[in-house]
Amino acid sequence: MPWPETAQPTPSLAAALCWLLAGLILEGLAVFHLLVTPELWAWRSLPLHLMAAPLLTAGLWQGIPVASRRPAAGLLLFLMMMVIWLPVVAPLGLALSLLPGLRRSGQRGERQWQPLAMPDLPFRAVALPDVEDPAIREGLASVLSSSHDHRRRQQAVLACRHLPRRQAIPILRQGLADSADDVRLLAYSMLSGIERDLDGRVQALVADIERQGDPDGNRAEALAALYSEYGYLQLAQGGTLRYLLEQATLRIDQALAARETAHRWLMLGRLCIALKHYPEAEAAFMECETLGMHDDDLAPYRAELAFTQRRFNDVHRQLARLSSAAASHPTLHPLVSYWQ
Structure with missing residues (x-):
């Protein structure tokens, strides 16, 4: 539905025309006396012009829409000065050019409104049955x-x-x-x-x-994990990814210098695989075995290393070291079944 119109008094065009006509008649008489007896202009023309000025000002004021009469005092002063200092020209110019434009600007056409349904905004939560289901991702x-x-x-x-x-x-x-x-x-x-x-x-x-x-190397280890996550999440590629992986390698070396653990050697081995430093990766996995890491945790990465080096027989041998529980894991089971 259209917006309600604000009730405003409509300026009387007829009254404005009457005031303007009366003022122009006096101005015409003033011009006539000025042309006939120019030596008496101060006694004949000037009084008529000063009498016409308020009439013309009132006519112009009546012709201006009410909504446009702001500020009132300043507008009245402007109209009066224009009429006094520019006789005949100013009243006619304002009446013929300014007033019609102001009156048309105050008119409002009929508004046509079309009702629309509430849009489905994107911030509404989307309920997913199971985010681990591959069908959801696909x-x-x-x-x-x-x-x-x-x-x-x-x-x-x-x-x-x-x-x-x-x-x-x-x-x-x-x-x-x-x-x-x-x-x-x-x-x-x-x-x-x-x-x-x-x-x-x-x-x-x-x-x-x-x-x-970082005396115990825990912060360096966490920092290496964060650097490697850029590659894991595929947020970086090319030279940027290589730089981040090298930074991760430097940080895990700092952590190993503070304290050696099988998990830290495993992280170093995985970083070396990503950087294609295969001998260093094999050495890191040997350290993991020395420190007692279980085959269920180590064998998949050794199989990955063997696959990247195209040692396919070793891939089968490494996967065969998995326990039955690890081999039946949903992630590893298809891989183990293929290489059996």
Whole structure:
């Protein structure tokens, strides 16, 4: 429905014309006397002009819409000075040019309103039955690639909040190539939020090490894990990823220098595989075995190392060292079944 119009008094155009006509008649008489007896202009023309000025001012004031009569005192003074100092020209110019424009600007046309349904805003939570279900992840990717409704694609990107970061990031990267600005901006914002979180945690750990030291190497180990997470989450690629992995290697070396543990040697071995330093990775895994790491924890990474070096017989041998419980794990079971 249209907005209610504010009740305002309508200026009387007829009254304005009467005042203007009376004032112009006096101005005409003043001009006539000025032309006929110019030597008596101060006694004949000037009084008529001064008498016409209030009439013309009143006529102009009546013609201005009420909503435009602000400030009243200043507007009256302006009109009076214009009429006095520019006789005939000013009243006619204002009446023929300014007043019609002001009156048309005060008129409001009829508004046409179309009722719209409440939009499905993107901040509403999306309920997912099971974020570990691969069908859910594939379904979100399918919505992004095939749905023609940008709001559904936006909901699919927003639903990535409920997924583990490693599973959500490929879908968010897919959202960066979407045709809709809202979807691209939302995906970019969520990816930037993940990166800012990692950057903040790295900077906080570096500041703690500089301020308090790291005698037991725990902070260096945590910092190495954060650096390696950039690669795990696929947030960095190419030279940037290699630099971050090298920083992680330096930090885990610091942690090992403070105190050797099987877990730290395992992390070093995984970093060496990522950097393609295969002899160093094998040496790190040997240290893990020396420190008593169980085969269920070590054998999958040794199998990965053997596979990258194309030692396929060793892949089978390493996977055969897994216990029955580890071999039946949902993640490892397909791999073990293939290499049996």
